[in-house]
Amino acid sequence: MLLVEKSDGVAVVTLNRPEAMNAMSKALRAALAEAFVALEKDPEVRVAILTGAGDRAFTAGLDLKELGSDPGGLGAANATEAVANPVKAIEGFSKPVIGAINGVAITGGFEVALACDVLIASTRARFADTHARVGITPGWGLSQKLSRAIGIYRAKELSLSGNFLDAETACAWGLVNRVVPPEELMPAALKLAADMATIPPEMAAFYKRMINDGFGLPFGQAMALEHERSSRWNAGITPEIVETNRQAVLARGRTQ
Known part of the structure; x- marks a missing residue:
């Protein structure tokens, strides 16, 4: 459910549950935390790229089906340990993290995207904060980070409507660094990662x-x-x- 490939100082970390829109199950969150700890300790790795498998989703956030069958599962939305909170896993990584947003980044997935240092989006990428529609509040930072990234009025528009934000508008609003065709997403991310990897x-x-x-x-x-x-x-x-x-x-x- 998590792929890690390393080459020339760059690690590509892929959320690999395309059949579930790369939703962050308990097992996937633990695997992501373990991967980032290992990459932090690896002196050969200088930059990480985080992306999702397939072209539908970067990640849909927490696995709501799993949470629905686990009475204590909703606590993951407010977890502070990296093993349960993927944002903490990413933020604890001292090296640059490039988010290659290949598809939708929804709710908790939006929060995971906001944890990256740089965002490059495919034209297929879309962002949505559906916390209010699901009936929960964000606990991984979205309510504070989004307004600082795009301005408080735009943030409230997204969070209080649950509407999708397309990649081009996200770029115009300053949420992502650039937008590229789907086939150019990983080449663009790898090129930037290679540049960053030359910095000590x-x-x-x-x-x-x-x-x-x-x-x-x-x-x-x-x-x-x-x-x-x-x-x-x-x-x-x-x-x-x-x-x-x-x-x-x-x-x-x-x-x-």
Whole structure:
């Protein structure tokens, strides 16, 4: 139910329950958490791509059929442990995560998409927050993250209607980075992942954490956080390192 393929510093993690729209069953959530822990420890992996099998769904979120037969299952919507909460599993990963959104990302699946660092969407991708229609409230971050991504008025339109958001509109609203034809989705994600994989892992992890931590603060505090962490990091950089890196940047620029 979960596929992991690794090559050239990039791990492709595929939710593989296409017959169930890649719904996040208890077993799949546990497998995803285990996979991200293993990839975190793997020094060869520098970037992860998360996608869904098939062309119908990225993931439909929690497996409602499973929850319907488990009296205690709804607690998964508010789980704080990574083994039960896929958002925590992704957010605990220090390396960049690219979400390759191949189909619908619904409710909890929308929350899983929002946990990624970058989103590339197929033209078949659609997003919907149906929490209110199902009669539950989000517990994996959607009510707060979505408004910060697309603005509070657009977020309320989606969450209080349950309507679908198509890929092109999602891009125009700033929810996804770009939209590509279905056959170009994985090539585009792999190309971006390859670019990210050339960044030293310590630098990538430090910078990702600085962006994420600052984003949750008022602007003045975020600027102070940047100053503190930047000063600490840059104190260990020598002129020789700067010159070596400068030459590498120039060489890369000549080939692009």
